[in-house]
Amino acid sequence: MTTPPLTYWNLRERPFEPVTDSRFYFQSRAHAEALARLGYLVSEETMYLGMLTGEIGCGKTMTRHLFASQADSERFCVVQFENSFFRLEDHLKRILAAFGLEREAGGASNLYECYALFRDLLEQLNRIHRRHLLLLFDEAQDMDDETLSQINRLTNLNDQGTGLLTIVLIGQPELRRRVASLPAIDQRIGLRFHLGSLDPEDTGAYLAHRLQVAGHPTGRIFDDEAVQVLAESGRRVPRELNRLAKLSMEHVRSLGRNTITGTDVGAVLRDLRRHQLPANQLSPV
Numbered sequence: 001m002t003t004p005p006l007t008y009w010n011l012r013e014r015p016f017e018p019v020t021d022s023r024f025y026f027q028s029r030a031h032a033e034a035l036a037r038l039g040y041l042v043s044e045e046t047m048y049l050g051m052l053t054g055e056i057g058c059g060k061t062m063t064r065h066l067f068a069s070q071a072d073s074e075r076f077c078v079v080q081f082e083n084s085f086f087r088l089e090d091h092l093k094r095i096l097a098a099f100g101l102e103r104e105a106g107g108a109s110n111l112y113e114c115y116a117l118f119r120d121l122l123e124q125l126n127r128i129h130r131r132h133l134l135l136l137f138d139e140a141q142d143m144d145d146e147t148l149s150q151i152n153r154l155t156n157l158n159d160q161g162t163g164l165l166t167i168v169l170i171g172q173p174e175l176r177r178r179v180a181s182l183p184a185i186d187q188r189i190g191l192r193f194h195l196g197s198l199d200p201e202d203t204g205a206y207l208a209h210r211l212q213v214a215g216h217p218t219g220r221i222f223d224d225e226a227v228q229v230l231a232e233s234g235r236r237v238p239r240e241l242n243r244l245a246k247l248s249m250e251h252v253r254s255l256g257r258n259t260i261t262g263t264d265v266g267a268v269l270r271d272l273r274r275h276q277l278p279a280n281q282l283s284p285v
Helices: 029-044 060-070 088-098 102-107 111-127 145-157 173-180 200-213 224-233 238-255 262-275
Strands: 049-054 076-081 132-137 165-171 191-195
Touching (some): 029 049, 029 060, 049 173, 060 132, 060 165, 088 132, 088 145, 102 111, 111 132, 145 165, 200 224, 224 262, 238 262
Parallel strands (some): 049 165, 049 191, 076 132
């Protein structure tokens, strides 16, 4: 009888799943700096517009979730958008609904009425509750130019140096190019940061961290050569490292061993090249 994967590797749960779970967040130097810069942006309350970009799979969404969870709830109200390709009117209705104004939002027949309700909400948050609104738009590269411009204009609601609202655009490198082509937005961005791949020395620590969170006592199942091969082939991008690590674990389990070597990772890579299957068609570990 085949030993189940979790039991075989002495785990409580799967360590390399593509899920947003802050327990698995690995704070590399770059990720720590991203969080620090975002924290500075919102603490000022007068910079109004920020931008976080990064390659696909580098951890932008996880960073967004952690940043939102760490925001002081007595000082900030946070609304997060997982997808940004909707119209501004839809975004405003989502914000209003988050504050229990679904009925009012549903009764708004056009963008102007949604905007007026949003303006009143901002004023009440500041005047009555003394709280600052923070909007985090993920996948912001999917916004069309008109919506990006409209989002930018929302920062005009900040009244004479009183910060009512801060907006953070989060997206792939394409977002940087889009914003650079729109001077009215580009010039308003008070802080920007590009999140790159892990540093070379962080790859082993990243893998060990996820394994330990999943229950492994040491997190050390990849030898040094395996870590090096994973770093090179996965370009030190967390999502790609997860995929290759997961497949390598299944390969070694089928061989009945407990340590993953560079040769094992190489075998997985050759198999991937031979079959040329996209990531979403690979068998799960």
